[in-house]
């Protein structure tokens with residue numbers, strides 16, 4: 033009895049002395065795998081891997097791992113990054129085109145943006161998820177409910193088959209304000225084929241290519257305004273119209289997720305949106321039917 037009474041203050045001391053125990057995280061992408069595990073650098077500027085890589089597809093929805101508040105949404109060394117504060121710890125997400133703003137409150141599992149491509153630490157499209165307490169990097173996998181559900185891919189082994197390169201996905205997050213098909217044009221009043229899908233998004237939103245290819249056109253093209261067209265394999269092309277600015281040149285090779293421009297309202301357009309087209313042998317097809 034006496035021993036039990038002594039244990040109570042001891043346990044209380046232990047509980048109070050240890051840092052706040054973080055709640056488990058939910059997975060930020062649907063694919064519950066880690067391609068490259070945590071391998072913290074031995075010094076602050078040393079080589080290492082400050083987070084885990086989770087494979088995904090360009091355009092895939094990225095979700096907050098826990099309840100918190102957006103502390104940062106912008107570029108770090110050229111890479112689109114979101115940081116969420118969870119009271120004592122932070123989660124970081126790269127490369128992600130944010131759909132949240134600094135100060136926004138988020139819940140666990142809430143969409144915060146879309147996965148971009150070309151993260152330097154990944155061999156193919158992946159999300160780099162980081163976990164920070166103060167300036168110290170911690171292993172995110174300790175909080176992710178793994179239950180044996182993730183597989184580690186041997187870094188020296190065969191490269192796994194890449195997932196679908198985003199064909200059939202929209203390049204940016206946002207409501208489809210006009211689908212592919214016959215319609216009365218809002219500017220000209222003429223009934224004709226709407227040869228792409230309109231996605232509503234704020235002007236300035238970065239627009240990533242949905243798949244790797246070569247830039248065939250980057251400049252003004254009639255009613256399409258400022259347009260980038262990317263030629264992919266097999267006679268398939270995608271184009272991105274009404275852009276406010278263009279960040280690639282004709283002839284340039286782009287990867288899935290390379291930002292080709294920013295949403296604007298150039299050409300025949302009534303407001304900030306992306307007109308996204310998919311062409312097969314030069315003929316427009318419904319981008320959303322390409323799944």
Ligand SMILES: [Zn+2]
Nearest residue numbers: 228229230307
């Ligand atoms: Zn359109």
